[in-house]
Amino acid sequence: MTSSPIVFFVGFVYPEPTSSAAGIRILQLIRLFKTQGYVVVFGSASKRSEHSFDLKSIGVQEENLTLNDDSFDDFIQKLNPNVVVFDRFMTEEQFGWRVAKYCPKALRVLDTEDLHFLRKARQDNPGINSDFSKEFLKTDVAKRELASIYRSDLSLIISEVEMDILTHQLHIDSSLLLYIPFLLEDNFSLHKFELPSFEQRKDFVFVGNFIHPPNVDAVLFLKEQIWPKLHQKLPHAALHIYGAYPKPKHLHLQDKKNNFFVHGFVEDIDAAFQSARVLLAPLQFGAGLKGKVIYAMRNGTPCVLSSIAAEGIFNEGDQHSLVCDDPVIFIEKSIELYTNQDLWLFVQSKGFETLKNRFMGYQFCTILMDKIEELSSHLEAHRLQNFTGILLQHHSMQSTRYFSKWIEAKNKGL
Numbered sequence: 377m378t379s380s381p382i383v384f385f386v387g388f389v390y391p392e393p394t395s396s397a398a399g400i401r402i403l404q405l406i407r408l409f410k411t412q413g414y415v416v417v418f419g420s421a422s423k424r425s426e427h428s429f430d431l432k433s434i435g436v437q438e439e440n441l442t443l444n445d446d447s448f449d450d451f452i453q454k455l456n457p458n459v460v461v462f463d464r465f466m467t468e469e470q471f472g473w474r475v476a477k478y479c480p481k482a483l484r485v486l487d488t489e490d491l492h493f494l495r496k497a498r499q500d501n502p503g504i505n506s507d508f509s510k511e512f513l514k515t516d517v518a519k520r521e522l523a524s525i526y527r528s529d530l531s532l533i534i535s536e537v538e539m540d541i542l543t544h545q546l547h548i549d550s551s552l553l554l555y556i557p558f559l560l561e562d563n564f565s566l567h568k569f570e571l572p573s574f575e576q577r578k579d580f581v582f583v584g585n586f587i588h589p590p591n592v593d594a595v596l597f598l599k600e601q602i603w604p605k606l607h608q609k610l611p612h613a614a615l616h617i618y619g620a621y622p623k624p625k626h627l628h629l630q631d632k633k634n635n636f637f638v639h640g641f642v643e644d645i646d647a648a649f650q651s652a653r654v655l656l657a658p659l660q661f662g663a664g665l666k667g668k669v670i671y672a673m674r675n676g677t678p679c680v681l682s683s684i685a686a687e688g689i690f691n692e693g694d695q696h697s698l699v700c701d702d703p704v705i706f707i708e709k710s711i712e713l714y715t716n717q718d719l720w721l722f723v724q725s726k727g728f729e730t731l732k733n734r735f736m737g738y739q740f741c742t743i744l745m746d747k748i749e750e751l752s753s754h755l756e757a758h759r760l761q762n763f764t765g766i767l768l769q770h771h772s773m774q775s776t777r778y779f780s781k782w783i784e785a786k787n788k789g790l
Contacts, residue, residue, distance in 0.1 A: 383409045384457040384482075386441070386467045387420035390428040394645060395585050395620035397558075397667025398489050401534065402463055403429060404559040405487060406436060408737065409459075412745055417455060421470070427620060427641070443470060453478050459748060461485045465492065465524035472527060476769060483752050486528035490664020491538050493518035498661040498684075499589060507687075508541045525552065526765040529751055529758060532556045532744075534664050535688035552762060554747055557688070558670050559737035571676040572650050574717045579613055580606075580710070581652035581677070583645060583668045585620040590662040590684075592626070595619075597658050599629055599636065601703045602710075607634050609711050616652065618642040649675035654714050657685040658706055665689060670735065673727035678720055680710045690730055698723065 385406060392399035409416050418431050419439035431438050441448060452460075452475055460475050460482045462468035468486050475482060497512035498504075504511065512518060525531045525542070531553050533539045539555050542548045582598060584591030595617055603615055614635035619626075622640045630638040642648050649655070655672040662684050669689055672679050679685075679698065686699045698709045713720055751758050759766065 380413055380415045381459070382455065382457040383414045383416055383459040383461060384452070384455060385416065385418045385461045386463060386471050387418055387422070388463045388467050389422040390418075390420055390424045391431070392425065392427040392620070393429055394643065395427045395641070396588070397665070397670075398464075399429065400667055400671075401489060401558065402487065404737070405461065405532075405556075406431070407434070408559060408741055408744065410435065411741070414459075417457070419451075441471075448474055449478050455479075457482050458752065459483045459485060461487055462524075462528070463487055464489050465521045468524045468528060469520065472524070473769070476527075481755065483748060483755060484527075484529045485748075486524055486531040488521070488525070488531055488533060488538075488664075490534060490662075491521065491541070492663070493521045494538065494541070495590070495661065495663035498663065499593075502661070507537055508545050522546070522548075523768050526762065527769045528552070528765075529755065530554055530747065534558070537688045538663065549762065551758070552765075554744065556740050556744055558665055558667065558735050559740060560670075560674065560731060560735045561737060574653065574720050577651060577653040577677075579652050580615045580654050580656050580714070581618070581648060581672075582615065582656050583618045583642075583648065583672075586622045586626050587620075590659050591619060593661065594657065594659045595626070595629065595638075597660060598656060599631075602656065602658060602707060603634070603636055606707050606710055607636075609707070610714060611635075613714065615656070616648070618645065618648050645671065646675055649677045652677055653720070654710060655679040656710060658682045658701075658703075659685040662687075670731070673724075673731055676724050676727070678713055678723035678727060680706060680713060682706075689734075691734070 385402065387402065391403045393403050406416055406418065417437045417439060419441045421441040421443045439451065448471065456479060460479070462472060462485065465486060465488065472484060475484060493515060494508070494512060496517055497515060501509070501511060525548065533542065533553050533555050534557055536555060539553060542553055543550050582595065584594065586592055598615065614637060617638045620641040622638065627638050627640065630636060649672050655668065655677050657666065657668060657679060659666065659682050665688050666685050669679055669681060669685055681699050682701050683699055698713055700706050700709060713723065
């Protein structure tokens with residue numbers, strides 16, 4: 377009788393599915409591995425917050441990790457996982473060399489969440505309108521994140537746009553990458569018949585935690601560029617902003633007189649979406665897939681989106697989505713979608729169609745598990761084909777290892 381395979385998740389933070397799309401994503405992957413019979417262990421060096429998901433409630437073992445400490449070496453050897461999943465490149469930098477040294481037969485998987493360097497570069501280079509520019513590679517973040525992708529046996533990429541950038545623009549071998557988007561539960565479509573109707577809904581909504589710079593920027597854009605004119609046209613409608621971790625300066629953006637409300641964290645985000653008639657998401661920069669758009673569509677809430685907010689979600693050539701970057705047109709489309717029931721129903725139905733065709737979990741579960749089995753069966757040959765990764769792993773283990781050991785000795789007062 378063989379024992380169950382083990383997957384160890386190294387979390388950047390403990391998952392907060394009610395606060396961020398990243399929390400939703402990592403929890404989806406955890407559930408996927410559990411359905412495939414894996415023993416799931418989750419560890420993080422961060423502290424739990426009030427919004428952290430109780431992983432023990434779904435049978436996941438939790439471990440508190442310590443940075444720059446050899447206690448991890450003993451732990452990973454005893455655990456001896458078949459697969460190690462790094463939640464974002466920062467955790468691979470911190471723990472990847474230790475996994476490679478003390479558990480060399482484990483398949484090392486990087487879940488990028490989104491390409492951090494792409495998001496940061498778009499923020500710092502607003503004048504560049506294309507999806508990607510070689511200028512984006514000048515930052516330390518770009519070099520660190522791409523090195524992490526090369527060091528890993530497999531990287532999970534959440535957006536087809538980012539897959540295209542990595543394979544066609546940066547020429548990273550496709551054997552190192554796998555497209556795994558958000559994974560919706562198979563029965564989501566059963567609930568759409570119970571959703572509130574057009575007449576039962578009112579107001580606009582925006583959702584996004586205030587730690588994430590693209591969300592803060594979008595709220596300011598709504599406040600200054602969109603809502604004043606939109607409110608003039610629809611004086612009885614309100615805009616409700618929801619997001620975890622608001623600072624006082626964010627809450628002070630509220631303007632009750634003009635129906636602009638900043639609520640902060642909301643426990644039941646599905647209820648917030650279902651009470652609203654339209655999601656407004658004029659994101660000016662960002663990367664990956666936008667969880668707010670996926671979950672708005674899941675709750676039957678049509679969206680008006682910037683091209684950044686819509687990136688990677690729709691099939692190329694889809695014309696049903698209301699996507700525009702010009703503020704004047706954005707306002708016009710928002711008014712039309714809010715007041716035209718036929719259009720609203722059409723966009724809602726196309727949203728359900730998009731989710732069914734592109735983001736159902738069962739479509740990607742087999743793809744991921746087959747890839748893991750394939751790589752695990754000839755791991756050494758796979759690594760030898762990625763000589764750039766071997767070089768980076770060697771230098772990382774030398775530089776990161778000795779720097780980490782120096783910090784470890786310093787912490788122990790040696």
